[in-house]
Amino acid sequence: MKYDLNLLPVLLVMMEERNVTRAAERLGITQPALSNALNRLRETLNDPLFIRERYGMRPTPKAEQLAQVVGAALSSIDKVILGQQDFDPLHATRLFTLAPNSYVEFIMMPAIVARLRSCAPGIRLRLTPFGNDVTETGV
Incomplete structure (x- = not known):
């Protein structure tokens, strides 16, 4: 059997919205489409997938099961295509540049740094003065 993989996002958005009109808007297509x-x-799946109720559409057990598998599969595909990996703070080795105001820098940063040392030992912070030049170009 041949499946149209373009239909899978329709299933996922319908699971979230439970409403055809809102799902169509999110997907950028018309309600009839x-x-x-x-x-x-x-x-294709020989299942109603969603049953109309008074306040929206209720997914069938098959729709719920399929959405779980499809959601995980599409997420994995996105990670491969986009080159993204889950962020693992324990093993991350990144430099973050922050521009905190003086309150955050002197009152909150000591606690933030202590927490980072225990939870994300490879993370380094660079603090730059907070100001218009940083907020306009640095973020």
Whole structure:
């Protein structure tokens, strides 16, 4: 059987919105286009996927199960395509430049640094003076 992988985001957005109109808006398509995509998905999977109720659409057990698997799969694909990895503070070795105001620098930074030393020992902080030049170009 051939699956149209373009329909999978429709399932995920419908799971979140539980409303055809809002899901269509989020996907940047018309409501009839989303309904058509949902009908094709229903035919392919031989399941109604969502049942209309008074205040939205309730997913079927098959839709819930599929959304869990599809969500994890699309997230993994995104990580490979975009080159992203989960942030692991314990093993991270990054330099962060911060421009705190004087209150944050003198009152809060000692606690932040202590916490970083225990939770993220490879993280380094560079503090620069807070000012218009930093806020305009540095962020």
